[in-house]
Amino acid sequence: MALLQLSEPGESPDPHQQRFAVGIDLGTTNSLVATVRHSIPECLPGEGCGVILPSVVRYFRDGHTVVGAEALAAQAADPRNTIASVKRLMGRGLADADAGMRARYDLMDSGAMVRLKTIAGPRTPVEVSAEILKVLRARAEATLGDDLVGAVITVPAYFDDAQRQATKDAAKLAGLNVLRLLNEPTAAAIAYGLDEAAEGVYAVYDLGGGTFDFSVLRLSRGVFEVMATSGDSSLGGDDFDEALAHWLEQQIHGVDLDCSSSRALLVEARRVKEALTTQASVVARVPVATDGVREVTVSVEQFHALTAGLVDRSLLPVRKALRDAGLGFEDIEAVVMVGGATRMPHVRTAVAKLFGRAPHTDIDPDKVVAIGAAIQANVLAGNRRPGEDWLLLDVIPLSLGLEMMGGLTEKIITRNSTIPVAKAQDFTTFKDGQTAMAIHVVQGERELVQDCRSLARFELRGIPPMPAGGARIRVTFQVDADGLLSVSAREQTTGVESHVLVKPSYGLSDEEIAGMLKAGYDNAALDMQARALREQQVEAERLIEATEQAMKEDPDLLGTDEHAALDAAIARLRALIAGPDHQAIRVGIDALSAATGNFAARRMDKAIRKALTGSTVDSLSL
Numbered sequence: 001m002a003l004l005q006l007s008e009p010g011e012s013p014d015p016h017q018q019r020f021a022v023g024i025d026l027g028t029t030n031s032l033v034a035t036v037r038h039s040i041p042e043c044l045p046g047e048g049c050g051v052i053l054p055s056v057v058r059y060f061r062d063g064h065t066v067v068g069a070e071a072l073a074a075q076a077a078d079p080r081n082t083i084a085s086v087k088r089l090m091g092r093g094l095a096d097a098d099a100g101m102r103a104r105y106d107l108m109d110s111g112a113m114v115r116l117k118t119i120a121g122p123r124t125p126v127e128v129s130a131e132i133l134k135v136l137r138a139r140a141e142a143t144l145g146d147d148l149v150g151a152v153i154t155v156p157a158y159f160d161d162a163q164r165q166a167t168k169d170a171a172k173l174a175g176l177n178v179l180r181l182l183n184e185p186t187a188a189a190i191a192y193g194l195d196e197a198a199e200g201v202y203a204v205y206d207l208g209g210g211t212f213d214f215s216v217l218r219l220s221r222g223v224f225e226v227m228a229t230s231g232d233s234s235l236g237g238d239d240f241d242e243a244l245a246h247w248l249e250q251q252i253h254g255v256d257l258d259c260s261s262s263r264a265l266l267v268e269a270r271r272v273k274e275a276l277t278t279q280a281s282v283v284a285r286v287p288v289a290t291d292g293v294r295e296v297t298v299s300v301e302q303f304h305a306l307t308a309g310l311v312d313r314s315l316l317p318v319r320k321a322l323r324d325a326g327l328g329f330e331d332i333e334a335v336v337m338v339g340g341a342t343r344m345p346h347v348r349t350a351v352a353k354l355f356g357r358a359p360h361t362d363i364d365p366d367k368v369v370a371i372g373a374a375i376q377a378n379v380l381a382g383n384r385r386p387g388e389d390w391l392l393l394d395v396i397p398l399s400l401g402l403e404m405m406g407g408l409t410e411k412i413i414t415r416n417s418t419i420p421v422a423k424a425q426d427f428t429t430f431k432d433g434q435t436a437m438a439i440h441v442v443q444g445e446r447e448l449v450q451d452c453r454s455l456a457r458f459e460l461r462g463i464p465p466m467p468a469g470g471a472r473i474r475v476t477f478q479v480d481a482d483g484l485l486s487v488s489a490r491e492q493t494t495g496v497e498s499h500v501l502v503k504p505s506y507g508l509s510d511e512e513i514a515g516m517l518k519a520g521y522d523n524a525a526l527d528m529q530a531r532a533l534r535e536q537q538v539e540a541e542r543l544i545e546a547t548e549q550a551m552k553e554d555p556d557l558l559g560t561d562e563h564a565a566l567d568a569a570i571a572r573l574r575a576l577i578a579g580p581d582h583q584a585i586r587v588g589i590d591a592l593s594a595a596t597g598n599f600a601a602r603r604m605d606k607a608i609r610k611a612l613t614g615s616t617v618d619s620l621s622l
Helices: 069-073 099-104 125-144 161-173 184-196 237-251 259-275 300-325 345-355 368-380 510-522 524-553 560-577 582-595 597-612 617-621
Strands: 021-026 030-037 040-043 056-059 065-067 082-084 107-109 114-116 150-155 178-183 200-207 212-220 223-232 281-288 292-299 334-338 391-395 400-404 408-413 421-427 436-443 453-461 473-479 485-491 497-501
Touching (some): 030 368, 065 125, 099 259, 184 212, 200 345, 223 300, 237 259, 292 300, 400 473, 408 421, 524 560, 524 582
Parallel strands (some): 021 150, 150 178
Antiparallel strands (some): 030 040, 200 212, 212 223, 473 485
C-alpha cells in the first residue's frame, strides 16, 4: 500500500527540502537581494563584486544594457542613456517629475506614465526597474542553484497605489513572482526585531537615496504591529547631493555646465558627501566643460550648514507619526537607522538630539531592509521553522474614501489602519427614481474632495427606481497585504453589483504626498466649517426640491396666501444657500419646514383617504 505524505498548506512536502524565496530592496541609489539559508539571512553577492548593486542602467544603440557598477562609471560620459534614481519616476506622469529629473534626462509625456528617451528608444521607469530586477534575479538563481518560488519586494511606506502597482509590473517583467510588497521600515523592523529578540515600541528612521519614511512599531511576543507611519517621498540622499552640487557650481563663478558636466558634478558631489562622513574636509574636483576641472575645498561644517534644512525636513514626519500613535519621544524604546543616507553624522546627531538617546546603527543600514524582506519571503515560501511563530501587521499611510453630495469626503478606511483590511458602508440615492450612482474614490485627509487625490471612478447601474433614500447601496473597500485597493458597490435588494480594481494612471505628486497630512492638520478647523456648510447646503437643496415637487403635485391643497408664503420661504433659503453661514442656513431650513407643516398634514390626509377609498372595516381588519 502506498503512503501519502501530508504537509501543512504552504509547507514543502519534503521537510528536508527548502523552497527558495528572496527579499529584494529595490532602492533609489542601490539595490540588494537576500535570502535565508540554513536559517541565516544573508545578502547575495554578484559574480566578482559585492552584495550592493548600484541602481543604474545604461542603454546602447543595439538594445543591450549594462546594470550596476559598470553603468554607474559611465553616467558622466553618457548621461542621457545612463539612467539613475529611476525609482523617483515609478508610477508618475511627466507633470509629477521633479526639476532634477527633468534636467537630467529627456522625458516624454506618454499619458499614463512618463518615458525616458534613450539611444535604444523610449523606456518607462517600469522597464528600467525591470532591468535591475533581472540582474538581482539572475544573481539569486546562480547563487542558490535553483528556481525561485518568489520574492518579497520592499517599497517606501508612502508609495501610493500607482507606485506599488508599477513596482509589481516591473517584477513581472523581470520574471519574478511577487509574494508580497513590504514597506521598507517594516522590513527593517523585522530584521532588527528578530535578530535582537527585541520587545517594546520602536521607531524606524529610513532615509534612503530618494525617499524618507518613519514608522512606529510595537514588537511583542512575535507580533510586529505598525502603529503609525509618515514620510516624504521626495526626500533622500539625492537631495543632499543636489544641494552640494548646486553650491559647488556657485563656487566656480557661474560657469555654465553642459549635461555631461552637470552629471559629473552630481557624481563628484556624492563622492564628497560620502568622504565627509569620516573626514573634516574634502577637495572637490568640479568638472568644467571648457577647461577641465576646478578644485573647491568643502569642510564638514559647510556641508552640514548647506543641508541642515533637509535634515530638519525629515523631522517633521517623525513628529506627525508620534502624534498619530499617541506617543511621546520618551515612549520609544529605541530608534533604528535605515538607509545609506543615515551614515551622515549630522543626520544621526539630529535624531539623537530629538529622541534624547543615540540611535541603533548596529545592523548595516544598507542591508537591513533586504534582510527583513528575505525573512518575510522565507516564511511566505513555507519554510517556517517549528516554534517560529510571528505575525506582521502593517498599515496604510493615507485615508481612503468616497465623494458625497456637495463634494464632501466620506472616509471609509482611515490612515494608519492595519492591513489587510476590508470595510463597508451603506449609502442611498439622492433623487426619486434614481437608477444609477456614480462612485468616486479619493485618497487624502481633507474634508472636501477638491483637496484630495482622485483615484478612480465607476458607476453602479440597474438600481430599481425608488423614492429618494429608499435604495440601500453597500460600498466595500478592500486593501490587500500589498496596500493595493479594490472597491465594490452592491444594491442590497436586487443584488446588482459593480467593482473596480483601483489602478490610478499617475502617482501622487511630490507636493501632494509630502503635504497631505500637513494640510489635514493645518486646515482642520477650516475643513470642518466647510463640511458643515456643504452639509447644510445639501439638506436645504433637498428640502427645496421636495417642497416644490409637493406644491406641483397638490396645488389645490394650498391657499393663495399659503402658496405665497412658501414661495417666500423657499426664496429666502435659496439666498442663504449662496452665503457662507451654515448656521443661518440651518435656521432657514427650520423656517421652511415649519411653513410646510400644515400643507404636509393635508397631503397625508389626502393620501390616507385615497388608500381607504372602497375599503370596508372588515377588509381592513384582515
